[in-house]
Amino acid sequence: MKTITLTLFLFVSSWVSATEIVYKPINPSFGGNPLNASMLLNKANSQNKHRAPVIEKSYGERFQESLERTYLNRMVREISDMAFGDDVEDSIFNEDSVFVSGEYEIQVITSTPDSITVQIKHINNGDTTIIEVPRFG
Secondary structure, eight states, rough: HHHHHHHHHHHHHHHOOOOOOOOOOOOGGGGGOOGGHHHHHHHHHHHHHOOOOOOOOHHHHHHHHHHHHHHHHHHHHHHHHTTTTTSSSSSSSEEEEEETTTTTEEEOOOSSSEEEEEEETTTTTEEEEEEEEOOOO
């Protein structure tokens, strides 16, 4: 009986093979599949209880911001037109144009034919940034 059991054990064990156990992380930060990143981020965002405060602005404040953005875009467009030699007939700039937006005062000085100087000054603390744009053409 022992020989049959031993023979049967040896016969069955030759078919059984074992491999090593390999740990594969899920998180892509630790070497896991990068396709898991969006799933993990969505799961973390759904558990997040912190929300940024929503500040509602009045119609007047939104209108003022829109006007300021439009004016600043026009200033940048005209400065680039002047810098690259395009003829600006209806310029919003006089000799020294000053525009006040929130806490900033923007002054455009076009005094030299070689460059355009823009001075941005923080009204509250007096910090000043000067930008010189060379003229081409």
